[in-house]
Amino acid sequence: MKKSEKSLLDSVTGGLLLHKGGEASIYLLNVGSAPYVLKWYNDGFSFNENVIKNTNKLHMPGLYRIEEWGKRNESLYLVYDYVDGIPSDKLGVIPVAVALVALRQVVATLSLLRKQGVSHGDLNPANVIFSGDGNELRTVLIDCGIVGPGALSYAAPERFQGKLADEKSDLFSLGLLLYRWIAGEDLIKADGFEAFAEQMTNIDSVNITETLYAKGFFGTPEGAVQLAALEPLWSGLLRSGLTERIEDFDELDELLEIALDKVVHGEIALANCVTQYAKSINRPDCDRNAVLKVPNRLEKDFPFAVHKKNNWLKWGALGVSILILALIVLLLSGGTMRFGIDATGDQLLKRSRVMESSTEIENTPVLKVDSLLLDLPVPASEQ
Amino acid sequence: MQCRVVYNRLYSIIEVLAAMFVVAVLCACNQGDLNRGDEALRIGDYDRAIVNFSKVLDMEPTNRDARYGLAIAYYAIAEDKERLKENTLAFWERTVREFKILSVVDSSEKSKPMYSTSLFYLARAMLAENAQSKVMPLLDRSIQLDPENYFSYNLKALILAGQGDTDEAKKIYAYIVTREPKFASAYVNLGNLYWNVHDYESAWDIWSMGHEALPQDPVLAKWTRIAEDSLKAMVYSGKL
Numbered sequence: 001m002k003k004s005e006k007s008l009l010d011s012v013t014g015g016l017l018l019h020k021g022g023e024a025s026i027y028l029l030n031v032g033s034a035p036y037v038l039k040w041y042n043d044g045f046s047f048n049e050n051v052i053k054n055t056n057k058l059h060m061p062g063l064y065r066i067e068e069w070g071k072r073n074e075s076l077y078l079v080y081d082y083v084d085g086i087p088s089d090k091l092g093v094i095p096v097a098v099a100l101v102a103l104r105q106v107v108a109t110l111s112l113l114r115k116q117g118v119s120h121g122d123l124n125p126a127n128v129i130f131s132g133d134g135n136e137l138r139t140v141l142i143d144c145g146i147v148g149p150g151a152l153s154y155a156a157p158e159r160f161q162g163k164l165a166d167e168k169s170d171l172f173s174l175g176l177l178l179y180r181w182i183a184g185e186d187l188i189k190a191d192g193f194e195a196f197a198e199q200m201t202n203i204d205s206v207n208i209t210e211t212l213y214a215k216g217f218f219g220t221p222e223g224a225v226q227l228a229a230l231e232p233l234w235s236g237l238l239r240s241g242l243t244e245r246i247e248d249f250d251e252l253d254e255l256l257e258i259a260l261d262k263v264v265h266g267e268i269a270l271a272n273c274v275t276q277y278a279k280s281i282n283r284p285d286c287d288r289n290a291v292l293k294v295p296n297r298l299e300k301d302f303p304f305a306v307h308k309k310n311n312w313l314k315w316g317a318l319g320v321s322i323l324i325l326a327l328i329v330l331l332l333s334g335g336t337m338r339f340g341i342d343a344t345g346d347q348l349l350k351r352s353r354v355m356e357s358s359t360e361i362e363n364t365p366v367l368k369v370d371s372l373l374l375d376l377p378v379p380a381s382e383q
Numbered sequence: 384m385q386c387r388v389v390y391n392r393l394y395s396i397i398e399v400l401a402a403m404f405v406v407a408v409l410c411a412c413n414q415g416d417l418n419r420g421d422e423a424l425r426i427g428d429y430d431r432a433i434v435n436f437s438k439v440l441d442m443e444p445t446n447r448d449a450r451y452g453l454a455i456a457y458y459a460i461a462e463d464k465e466r467l468k469e470n471t472l473a474f475w476e477r478t479v480r481e482f483k484i485l486s487v488v489d490s491s492e493k494s495k496p497m498y499s500t501s502l503f504y505l506a507r508a509m510l511a512e513n514a515q516s517k518v519m520p521l522l523d524r525s526i527q528l529d530p531e532n533y534f535s536y537n538l539k540a541l542i543l544a545g546q547g548d549t550d551e552a553k554k555i556y557a558y559i560v561t562r563e564p565k566f567a568s569a570y571v572n573l574g575n576l577y578w579n580v581h582d583y584e585s586a587w588d589i590w591s592m593g594h595e596a597l598p599q600d601p602v603l604a605k606w607t608r609i610a611e612d613s614l615k616a617m618v619y620s621g622k623l
Contacts, residue, residue: 330414340421341448342493345455349497352462353534 008036008068008079012306014296023146025303028082030296035082036067039143040303046076051145054118062109064129064142073304083140085131086281088177089124093184093217096226097264098137098277102130103178104256105139110174111249113144114167121165122150123173125180130281137278152196153186157240160197168242171252175237179208182230183215187238201240208234229262420452424459432456447489454481454494458501465504472512475505499529506538518542533559533566541572549576560589564596571602578610583617586610 014030015038023045027038041047047069056066068079088094094102106128110120120127122143132138149159156172159165179187187208190196209227212218218227232255236246246252264270298306420435433456439449461474482498502525506518519542525535540555556573559566570593577585587610594600594607 341417341424341452341455344421344424345451345494345497348455348459348462349500352497352500353532 007070007072009038009072009077009304010306012298015298015302016295017299017301023148027302029079037080037082039078039080041076041078043075046147047078048121048145048147051118051121052078054116055113055144058113058116058118060109060112061138062105062140063113063144064140075303077303080142083129083131083142085129085138085140087126088128088130088139088181089126091125091130091181091281094181095273095277096182096230097260097270097273099178099181100256100260100263101137101270101274102128102139102181103174104253104260106141106177107174107249107253107256109139109141110167110170111253113141114249118144119165119167119170120144120173121159121170122146122154123170123177124151124154125177126151128177132278132282134282135275135278136282137274152190152193153188154180155196155200157197157200157203158242160193160200167248168245171237171246171249172239174252175234178230178233178237179212183212183217187211203238204240204244206238208238226263229259233259417446417448417452420449420456424452424456427459429456429460429463445488447485447491450481450485450488451494454478454485454501455497457481458497461501461504470508470512471504472508475501475508479505496529496532499525499532499535502528503532503535503538506535510538510542531562533563533569537566537568537572540569544572544576549580552576560593560596567593567597567600567603570594570596571606574606574610583610583613587614 008029008031011031012029013032016028017025018028018037019026022042024039024041027040029036029038049069052066052069055063059065064083065081066078067081070077088102106123110123113120120141120143123141127141127143129140129142130137131140146165149155150165150173154173154176156169159169163169176187187206188196188199188203190199209231212227212230213223217223233252236252236255239245246255260270264273416435416439420432420439423429423432423435433453436449436453436456439446440453443449457474457478461471461478464471464474478501479498482494482501485494486498502521506516506521506525509516509518509521519539522535522539522542525532526539529535536555536559540552540559543549543555544552553573553576556569556576559569560573563569570589574586574589574593577583577589587607590603590607590610593603597603
């Protein structure tokens with residue numbers, strides 16, 4: 001089930017709870033000084049593994065990078081790269097032009113995902129991270145593969161009937177997401193599954209343009225233009241009937257482009273608008289550098305224990321192995337000892353067998369030549 | 384369950400590693416005693432060498448280096464006693480015993496020459512103790528262990544000559560001087576055999592050959608001169 005045999009969770013040195021929800025708890029992890037996000041599923045919740053596998057294969061800037069998934073302590077979990085940015089549910093009201101640009105980015109990512117047979121299934125503001133540095137605005141989509149309708153405030157009517165996520169349901173969710181960005185609040189508010197299901201099914205009766213106008217943001221002539229520009233999007237996205245909805249992401253992108261043309265006049269004006277907004281959310285003092293807050297210790301209620309013992313055993317075994325190797329090397333180097341003893345033996349033997357001059361035994365008489373014929377001496381035998 | 388299996392395996396691995404570690408440590412300790420024994424040998428501290436090599440053998444009786452070191456130490460002590468003209472029989476017996484054990488654990492050829500020499504010394508010590516000692520098997524074993532141990536050949540020839548087998552003794556002496564022209568005793572003893580049977584010409588031949596090979600050897604020089612003078616005297620007297 002895991003992407004790799006070695007779990008990142010065994011290398012966690014610090015962890016911080018970011019969010020505790022009904023589906024899962026989200027933790028910021030410190031793994032080797034790099035930040036990761038852990039999604040720890042509550043009992044009864046799970047993810048679509050096929051979606052996770054397919055998503056894992058994709059490398060695109062607008063999509064989060066899944067590192068690992070599996071089961072630990074009987075709970076499912078998912079680990080993905082920390083995305084440095086702000087979840088869009090924390091951003092409040094977003095200028096219409098910026099919201100349209102951001103949505104186009106999300107649509108581009110969803111379109112690529114779709115080509116891999118993946119539908120997101122849980123498009124909501126918390127799952128779109130506004131990232132980027134300085135003047136740049138970049139959206140990153142997270143949290144694919146949910147099982148179930150996803151965030152109820154953003155789920156398409158058919159999702160309440162148990163249907164799997166598809167392009168059409170994602171398009172519906174995108175309509176609600178756009179509304180949230182522009183209005184700064186959810187369009188559909190209800191209490192409980194049934195109530196949300198009923199409201200989503202009856203969404204055709206909601207006049208979104210009037211709702212937005214009533215909020216007072218669009219009282220100016222410019223606001224009226226914006227509302228008019230957005231109207232085709234609401235009528236194409238927020239429809240309970242599948243056939244009445246926009247056909248696909250490509251069509252939505254075209255509609256978004258048209259809307260943008262109406263809302264902002266010219267590319268320069270659009271770029272200025274986006275840059276200004278990007279600057280405002282990429283301020284150094286804003287709350288996006290959460291990674292800096294990752295502690296080097298685990299919180300008390302962290303959902304799993306890091307198996308440091310394994311590491312200890314590994315290091316212990318490694319240390320003993322190195323020690324044994326060192327001793328073997330020592331013994332091998334001491335192997336010259338064999339030659340040392342042999343050399344000592346050879347040295348002593350050489351001394352023993354030195355060819356000394358033969359010696360006469362003591363008291364051998366010095367004989368005179370003329371006595372030889374009478375009494376020949378006998379030379380001493382030598383051993 | 385799987386977790387427990389993994390842990391059991393890990394512990395098994397740790398146990399094996401720990402056993403290897405203990406063995407390695409013991410080997411390292413033995414190696415220290417070996418090194419100390421060898422160092423003691425080299426500086427002539429034979430008693431200390433015996434202590435250190437014995438420590439290793441207490442732990443590992445089949446340790447070849449320790450056994451060889453112990454045998455060498457006894458050998459050196461016995462040889463020192465030889466130089467002091469002391470009774471060495473007991474020392475050579477002990478030395479030979481260690482070499483005999485060594486021959487069981489050491490298949491190499493390295494220690495054989497010294498074992499061979501120890502047997503020669505033992506035979507000589509036994510003869511010094513009792514001239515009738517049966518040392519021929521020791522000498523044959525010595526020659527078998529080291530065919531270049533001409534000391535054992537020389538002693539064997541001396542014994543054979545003493546037993547009256549002068550022909551065999553002559554062959555051995557001739558073999559020695561052929562293989563080792565610097566072995567002065569063989570020239571002396573071979574010449575002796577000829578001299579004893581009044582073959583002065585042959586005696587002179589052998590001694591003069593030895594004197595030529597070893598001009599600094601005083602015994603060979605002396606007996607070459609004596610034989611030469613004797614031959615001259617015999618010529619002058621008309622006996623030759």
